Amino acid sequence: MAENEELTGPVSQEDLEAAEKFKNEANEYFKKQNYISAIELYTKAIEKNPKSAVYYANRSICNLRLENFGYALTDASQAISLDHTYTKAYYRRAAAYMSLGKYKNALKDFHYVTKVRPNDQDAKLKYNECNKIAKKIAFEKAIAVDKKEVNIADAINLDAMTIEDEYEGPSLEDGQVTVKFVTELMEYYKNQKKLHKKYAYKILLDVKAYLQKQPSLVDITVGDEEKFTICGDIHGQYYDLMNIFKLNGLPSESNPYLFNGDFVDRGSFSVECIFTLFSFKLLYPNHFFMSRGNHETVDMNRVYGFRGEVTYKYSSQMADLFTEVYRWLPLAHCINSKVLVMHGGLFSKDDVTLDDIRNVERNKEPPEDVLQLVSPRLRDHLLAAVATYNKKNPQNKLNSNDLNIPGKPTPIYISEHLSPANKFLHAATRIKAKNLGYSDAMGNLGAFITMNGKDLKPNFTSYEAVPHPDVKAMAYADSVLSMFY
The missing domain is CATH 3.60.21.10 (Metallo-dependent phosphatases)
Structure with missing residues (x-):
């Protein structure tokens, strides 16, 4: 659902205002856990203003809640491409990677956040927990017998x-x-x-x-x-x-x-x-x-x-x-x-x-x-x-x-x-x-x-x-x- 087309050209003031209105309406649906309606409105906001990292990140968390992990991942990535300093988007993408079983990718995002925000205790905690799972799975795979040979x-x-x-x-x-x-x-x-x-x-x-x-x-x-x-x-x-x-x-x-x-x-x-x-x-x-x-x-x-x-x-x-x-x-x-x-x-x-x-x-x-x-x-x-x-x-x-x-x-x-x-x-x-x-x-x-x-x-x-x-x-x-x- 994330748009991949080149984002060029100015956004009119009218479109900026319309996009913010859609975003605010979407936020209310999100609070009510109506994620489908929220996604539809965030999408309308993006159509009006495709240069806002916030809209993509907000749609990403809705997709996470709906288990649309692929959509959540592409939305978070698009948000990061628009704003490389937007830490919330890194959180969203890390969550999508975690949900998809891609712990090494999630660790990279958390590592970035902890590097640019060394005092962010939440990021450190999530990095450590994610690292524990990655090591646990790696250990299980290392000691596991080859499943192709054992029935x-x-x-x-x-x-x-x-x-x-x-x-x-x-x-x-x-x-x-x-x-x-x-x-x-x-x-x-x-x-x-x-x-x-x-x-x-x-x-x-x-x-x-x-x-x-x-x-x-x-x-x-x-x-x-x-x-x-x-x-x-x-x-x-x-x-x-x-x-x-x-x-x-x-x-x-x-x-x-x-x-x-x-x-x-x-x-x-x-x-x-x-x-x-x-x-x-x-x-x-x-x-x-x-x-x-x-x-x-x-x-x-x-x-x-x-x-x-x-x-x-x-x-x-x-x-x-x-x-x-x-x-x-x-x-x-x-x-x-x-x-x-x-x-x-x-x-x-x-x-x-x-x-x-x-x-x-x-x-x-x-x-x-x-x-x-x-x-x-x-x-x-x-x-x-x-x-x-x-x-x-x-x-x-x-x-x-x-x-x-x-x-x-x-x-x-x-x-x-x-x-x-x-x-x-x-x-x-x-x-x-x-x-x-x-x-x-x-x-x-x-x-x-x-x-x-x-x-x-x-x-x-x-x-x-x-x-x-x-x-x-x-x-x-x-x-x-x-x-x-």
């Missing part, structure tokens, strides 16, 4: 795991997920109890085996009179997940669902969310679908809490197994050859076909070179070949031969990771759990989409947050992140 799933010995007599939780029946099991599991989790590790491992092993046989793009058929539901980011908010099922019915063969990535992290009930979702996946494999999101990645899980939560509730070995499973999740789904659903945005070129997505190799982490791409969403997209959004052409699309079918309406794209300015996209950033934030305070409504196979028209159902046990968001995450938001 965690092969090292799991279920026979050696004993079910203790005192365990009173749900049990798999002949090693299989049943309706009885998943129903009891959801109630068990509501009471903040833990599934036995033997059953947890069995679910992960079975899900991995199933996903390995799936394509990168899954085709879904929905009958004319059948309902289909699409849910966005759950982010470890188990009680919101239960509320969705209360409002819309439990998944079943007659009530199919697609959960479009970001099942974990941030919320502190990610373990409960993912085992519930995986259980439904095993129970209804042809009527319950899951896409990989940017938070089903090892770097995000390390920073935003999921790895810490799994290690606390189970073990680091299980956290490693989750990484293996996530790498096999499908990247996109196509409903009735008409509705394309994927977690990231669209592509950095316009001639991508559905077959290109089908041919993407999974079983990997997002490539390190994503930051070199054109996409302002950058690393928080899953794979460069699948989900890089083209800021130069916001109306870009798949090869028209893929989704434009005679006699059908215009193709629909559903994604969590596009700018609210992209009005052609029906879903944009709206189908998320309620109050996605670092202290349950993002302020967004929760929502999900339902459609029928006949017209594929997306219908939105929104909901308020529901009460949950007194466990703070990001309880298992690296505490340094709270310093930036």
Whole structure:
């Protein structure tokens, strides 16, 4: 979203005044945590006066709050290019780099601030905390066994795991997920109890085996009179997940669902969310679908809490197994050859076909070179070949031969990771759990989409947050992140 064109020519007094008016209005929306409206107004301010570093820096913090880290990064960089002494912009860019897992880049920005402002204790504190994480990750990588040579799933010995007599939780029946099991599991989790590790491992092993046989793009058929539901980011908010099922019915063969990535992290009930979702996946494999999101990645899980939560509730070995499973999740789904659903945005070129997505190799982490791409969403997209959004052409699309079918309406794209300015996209950033934030305070409504196979028209159902046990968001995450938001 940051403008890259050459900034030349004077700005009229009329435009300067209009820009300040837009900025002040945006500031009020920011105070109310209405970040989307704030971004729209900061953008108008920038259009009137593209030479103000403040406008870009302000839009950057809004994008940080919305997890638009790529946009936040480019905005902060633009602010710095306009004013090399603007320390707040360095803070914003460092936060974006941190959120993208680029700690060395963040350290450079903090080093600059501490150099020009040696008495800035806040900058020193953030530099030290960022440095701790960078060293911790470097140490973990140094001692880690080469994951290409070790398959965690092969090292799991279920026979050696004993079910203790005192365990009173749900049990798999002949090693299989049943309706009885998943129903009891959801109630068990509501009471903040833990599934036995033997059953947890069995679910992960079975899900991995199933996903390995799936394509990168899954085709879904929905009958004319059948309902289909699409849910966005759950982010470890188990009680919101239960509320969705209360409002819309439990998944079943007659009530199919697609959960479009970001099942974990941030919320502190990610373990409960993912085992519930995986259980439904095993129970209804042809009527319950899951896409990989940017938070089903090892770097995000390390920073935003999921790895810490799994290690606390189970073990680091299980956290490693989750990484293996996530790498096999499908990247996109196509409903009735008409509705394309994927977690990231669209592509950095316009001639991508559905077959290109089908041919993407999974079983990997997002490539390190994503930051070199054109996409302002950058690393928080899953794979460069699948989900890089083209800021130069916001109306870009798949090869028209893929989704434009005679006699059908215009193709629909559903994604969590596009700018609210992209009005052609029906879903944009709206189908998320309620109050996605670092202290349950993002302020967004929760929502999900339902459609029928006949017209594929997306219908939105929104909901308020529901009460949950007194466990703070990001309880298992690296505490340094709270310093930036």
